[in-house]
Amino acid sequence: MNKISYKTYLNDRLKQVDFHGQLTHPLYVQVTYERKTIFFKSYYFELFSKSRYALELPDGSVKGVDMEQIIEKENEVIRFVIDKLKDGFSLEAFKKIYAYFSKDLCDVTEFDFITYLYLFFDDKKMPHMAELIKWGTLHVVTYDLIMDFKKILKEALYDELIEQAFEKAPPYLQLYSFMMHTKEWPMLCLTAMEWDNMETVRFFKEYVELHYPKLKSTTLIGQVNNWPKYRRKAF
Structure with a gap:
């Protein structure tokens, strides 16, 4: 199987959004295979942006999920999907299987x-x-x-x-x-x-x-x- 590379990154080409009281660029995923690359928004960034993942502290500040934790979760499911597909890997199959197995x-x-x-x-x-x-x-x-x-x-x-x-x-x-x-x-x-x-x-x-x-x-x-x-x- 040809080399598969991937990374998660903050997409600074897009406007910053509120993430539990802090402005940040949206988290994206990039996957490259056979000189072709796909980009898509992180499912876990959207999931953990929901208000149920924010905790309001007594001083009025808001505590939420750390971006590092979201990135770790993304990398975990990406590795899982790549291993799941093995020699049948394609970018189309990856996107489909990722969408399935990442769901909460x-x-x-x-x-x-x-x-x-x-x-x-x-x-x-x-x-x-x-x-x-x-x-x-x-x-x-x-x-x-x-x-x-x-x-x-x-x-x-x-x-x-x-x-x-x-x-x-x-x-x-x-x-x-x-x-x-x-x-x-x-x-x-x-x-x-x-x-x-x-x-x-x-x-x-x-x-x-x-x-x-x-x-x-x-x-x-x-x-x-x-x-x-x-x-x-x-x-």
Whole structure:
């Protein structure tokens, strides 16, 4: 196989953007193979630019993900994809496989889960709660909102919400809970690359059997495997 070279870099040809209170040029990826080069915006730069990855400190300053951590994450998935393709490498195949394995499964399952929450409370004749979910999840982490629901909702209603989600929604709640159990802030993501590892799947199975004993773990795993079919756009 011919030599493959790659690098991540701050694209100073583009305007600076706000990254958790600091101006920076967007992070890009460059891959070269057989004298041809492709350039594209870093998926993880976009992902970790989201407000859920920013922590407001008591002095009013904002702490977010370090650029070095994002670059490290990019390099990890780039190396993974190159190794995955091996002798079948091409720039077209790389871009396609990168787009698949770089995805954060919590991020891609969130929208359909929010839609489920909206419809659940709307069906319960609680339209204002439904609207709160619709607009509130633009600013707060959906998982954190659910944890507050657990504190304030009647137990029967909360249990019904979780049980119906098992039938009608992506396994966002279980994925995010598992991710929080295995990761440290601010690198709170669970990628398709990590899910491709059978050890990750095994740990997930053990985790949900312990923390969600009423739900069938093999069904949850099947729902996670179905992640490419979930919608990813926001309201």
